[in-house]
Each structure stands twice: as structure tokens, then as C-alpha cells.
Amino acid sequence: MSHILTPETAARFAELALGHVTREYPHKLDHVMDGPEDVLGPRALHPIFFGSFDWHSCVHGYWLLLTVRRLFPDLPICRRIEALADEMLTPENVAGERAYLLRAYSGGFERPYGWAWLLALHREATQHGDREWGAVLAPLAEDFAERFRLFLPKLTYPIRTGTHFNTAFALILALEWAERHDGTLTTLIRARAVDYFGDDRACSGWEPGGDDFLSSALIEALCMKRCVTPAAFRTWLEGFLPDLIAGEPRSLFTPATVSDRSDGKIAHLDGFNLSRAWCWRGLADVLEPDLAALARDTAETHLDASLPYVAGDYMGEHWLATFALLALGAANV
Template identity: 65%
Template sequence: MTTLDAATASRFARAALGHVTREYPHKLDHVLECDGDALPPRLLHPVFFGSFDWHSCVHGWWTLLTLRRLFPDMAEATHIAKLADETFTEDRLAGELAYLERPSSGGFERPYGWGWLLYLHLEATRHGDRPWAERLAPLARAFAARFSRYLDVLTYPIRTGTHGNTAFALVLALEWAEAFDEELTERIRSLVPAWFAGHEDCQAWEPGGDEFLSPALMEALAMVRCLPQAAAAAWLDNFFPRLAAREPASLFVPATVSDRSDGKIAHLDGLNLSRAWCWRALAPLVAPAGSAAVEQTAAEHLAAALPHVTGDYMGEHWLASFALLALGDARH
């Protein structure tokens, strides 16, 4: 399957509806300043308290709103709208904003959750029949300001395959910024090439044992999003000079997931999905000799992961978002 169909959309929606308000189990990103800060997730985060952790709840909501837009007639669409109306209230979102103002919350969810919150707000703007975007806007602006301050001091990009990855967060943030923040747009578009322009002949020594992002492919996707088309294509030729030979080989073989009940090892299903997303996005700019290999590889990675998006909570609380990225251009 290379496109999102109605049956799959319903499956993803049911899964996300089942976890965005499921408080436990929960993994907090929370700095305690005193005994009184030891509070349950629903009190710390009145909106994003479900889905095992804050960032997964944010992109769980992105999944739900995206599916409502793409499949407005599916049975779950009404439930999504009702739950969003009840959740995205001014009072609850003010609570999320207040959490950011804590002195110890400066690094909260940086940068992964920041990027996803901006992406959620952008998706909310596509639902003109509801006030969700207006209500989310102050929180989005707060995270955009954090991005600006962070980029002022981030000398080196973080190229890990997990939540700290700079390229992934900036790919999401850039799309939001293009609609709302010209200064942040220009900052991202200048920094990404400054970091990566000289990179050639990628060796791709990956994956790591708990990665859900490919450092190499995320770097490539960030460059494609920040450069003019001709320049991006030329950079890709230098970065991946042997795609027709399916090299670097590590990027062409789907990751093996040995235990989907282990939350870290289950990340590798997400790696297969995010690789498929990246390969499909890069394919139009790849030289013709390598395009068939790239397209086949994207399909192989999708096939390896899609059956496992639901079934075990360690993956089910987040994988549908990455499947949506992989299955189509949800940006439009």
C-alpha cells in the first residue's frame, strides 16, 4: 500500500482516540522544583496528558485532525471534532502555556515536541469550522519564540536518530514558519545549509538500536526543504552518489524489530516509517538512475512497518503519526 485508504484511516483514528486521553502509563519530561511539583500528568498538562508522553499526545492530536480533514465522512470524524472541542478550550490551553513559564521548563520537549506543536497548530488552521487554531495560537507562538532563542545558541546540529534530532524538528517548524513567521523561516533556511552544505558521500552508519529517525535521511530532507530545487538535486547527487547501486546499503534495508513490547526497540518500526517518508519526499529530486531503487525501498519500509502501527501500546501510542507522514503528503 502506498496511499492512505479509508479503512486504514479509521484504524489509525480509533487508535489515537484510544490514547490521547489515556493518562497512564505515562513518562514525564518534568523537572521538580519542590514537593508540590510532584503532580499527575492531567494536572501538569490539562490538554496533552495522554499517549504515554507529552509529545506523543501532541502528534496524536495531529493525527486525529489530519484524518478528520482527509476523511471527513468517516465514522470517527464526529468523535474527533467533539473531543477536540472539549479539549482545546482556552482554560486548558492556558494551563499548558503556564507550564512553559516555569523557570525549569526552558528545555521542556526541546526540540521534538516543539516541532510537533507547531505542526499541530498548522493542521488546526485547516479546520475553519472550529476555533482550534485560534486557541492553539498562543502556545504555538510561545514555542516559535523558543525555537528562535534556541537557534541563536545552537552552534552544532544534533544528528541523533531520536528526539533530539535537529533536522526533524526544523522540517516541521519550517512549514509552520512559512505560514506565520518570516523571520523564523529565514533563520531555518540559512542555518540548515550552513550546517550541511559540505556533506558528501554519506556513509550512513545506522541504525542505532532505538532510533526512529535516520540521521542521514532527515538531514537530506531538511536540505531539500531549504534549498531551491536545482540546488537540492545537486546536493543529493553529492550526498548519495551511489543510489542506483543501493548504497549506502544500510539505508535500503528495513530495520528488524525484535520486541515490540519494548518501547525503545519498538522505535525501529518508526524508523522504517520515517525512512519511507523521507525516501518518498526525496524521490522526485533523485537522479533517474537511482529513482527506481529509492521508490522500491520506500515501499519495502512501508510494508515492514504498517502491519505493526496498532497492536501493542508501546508503538500504538505514536506510530500512526509517522505512518501518516509516510503514506502521503499530509502537508496539503
């Protein structure tokens, strides 16, 4: 039976996010201290995104909340989402987040995962026409778009790891924003994706690693699908993963085993299963019928493995619902 996003599931995900986006501790900072005056807590450094264990999880926690509000506006929990967003997404707080980017040694802050999620949040916020959230976040989104514009031309080699540094994942989210807001960045992202991945052949599928939450192979494939024509993508995929219809590499069809969900790194593997499901579902519509059916079945297997574990331990609870929302097809990204 296919997993779908129901109002009840969406409300449960929103309840989880409301429980962590303003929870300041425990917290893992991405913060360089240039002197004793820089020894500050999360809320002092980040007036909006101080919760959820780390900055990027807080950003995509707000993305989850606004997405639920758009998809299911009549849910009672949406009134709480609106009140929180009205309180937190203010010009003054955005100015504080922007000021952090001007600090010494902030050039690599949250690059590229947090950059991409901030753009995804802004893209989502612009779809709520009855609120000013999109306009308020626009200057911060532009700051991160400019960072992409400056960074991508000098990133000679893509980063293929299955964690936050993955280039393809960031390009997917940034492209979704750019297609609405920035034609120049759109062109740059598509060109760089082809530069990075266009000649890749015979992917081995050596995954997952022990703390991956992204499939390096399938994220790359999804990125290429978004950046080239359907015909060009199918030709590319035949060279990149030539044995998919035979179920090979087998690793791409087998959900990861999560041995300890209280270990923050090992808990990444639940996200790996969920993001794999997102990829397989996202790829299926351009595949031949037999392979499309296999892709959809594989997505369901991965959802079965990790969807029940979105809540339970804070090491997963502060972020996994975001990837569950992606996997269930809640947004264009």
C-alpha cells in the same frame, strides 16, 4: 503494489489515537521538580496533552486526529474527533499548557521534537475553518516559535541522532509552520539548515542505532530538500550520498529488524522504517528517474516491514500511527 492511505486505514489510525490521547497512564513525564509541591501527575501538569504515554506523542496524536478529519471529513469517526477537540482545545486549557512553560527549568522541555510537533498541530488546526481550534492554539504555537527563534542562533552544532533530539527533523516540521505564519523564522530555519548541513559530504550511513526512529542521513537530506532550491539540492545530494544509484550505503535501503515490540526503545525501529519510507517518498520527486524509482521501491519495502505493526503493543501503539500517516503521504509535512 503501492501503499496508499484509504478511508478505512485512516479510520483505524484515528481509532488508535482516540484510544490513547486521553489515556493518562502509563506516562513518562519530561518534568523537573523544584520541590515537593511539584510532585504532580500528568493531567495536573498538562490539561490537554496528558495522554499517550508522553507529552509529544499526545501532541502528534491530536495532529493525526485533525489530519484524518480534514482528509476524510465524512468518516463517522470524525464526529468523535470533533467532540474531543472541542472539549480539549479551549482557551483555558491552552493557558494551562502555556503556564507550564513558565515554570523553573522548563527551557529545555520537549526541545526540539515536541516544539516542532506543536507547531505542526497548530498548522493542521488552522486548516479547519469551521472550528476555532487554530485560533485557540495560536498563543501556544507562538510560544514554541519564539523558543525556536531564540534557540537556533545559539545551537552551534546540529544534533544528528536518530531520536527526539534530531535537529533536521524539527526543522522540517517547524519550517512547514513558519512558511504559513512567520517569514522571519522561515528565513532563520533555512539559513541554519545550510549552516548545519551544507558542507556535509560522503555520508557513511551508519544506521540504524538500536533505538532510532529517524534515519539521520535521510532526514538530513529531506531537510535540505525543503530548505534549498531543487538544483542546489541535487548538487548537494551528489556530494552527500554519491553512490545512491548503486544502492549504497546499503544500510539506507535495508529495513530495520524489530526483535521485541514490547520494548519501548526497540519498538522505535518500526518508526524508523516508517519515517524512512516518508523520507524516500519525499525525496523521489527531485531525483533522476532511475533513482526515483529505486527510492519509491525502497519506501514500499520499509512500509511492508512495519506498517502491519502500528497496533498490538502500547509501546508502539501510542505513536506509530502518526509516522504511518506521514509515510502514506497524508500531509505536506
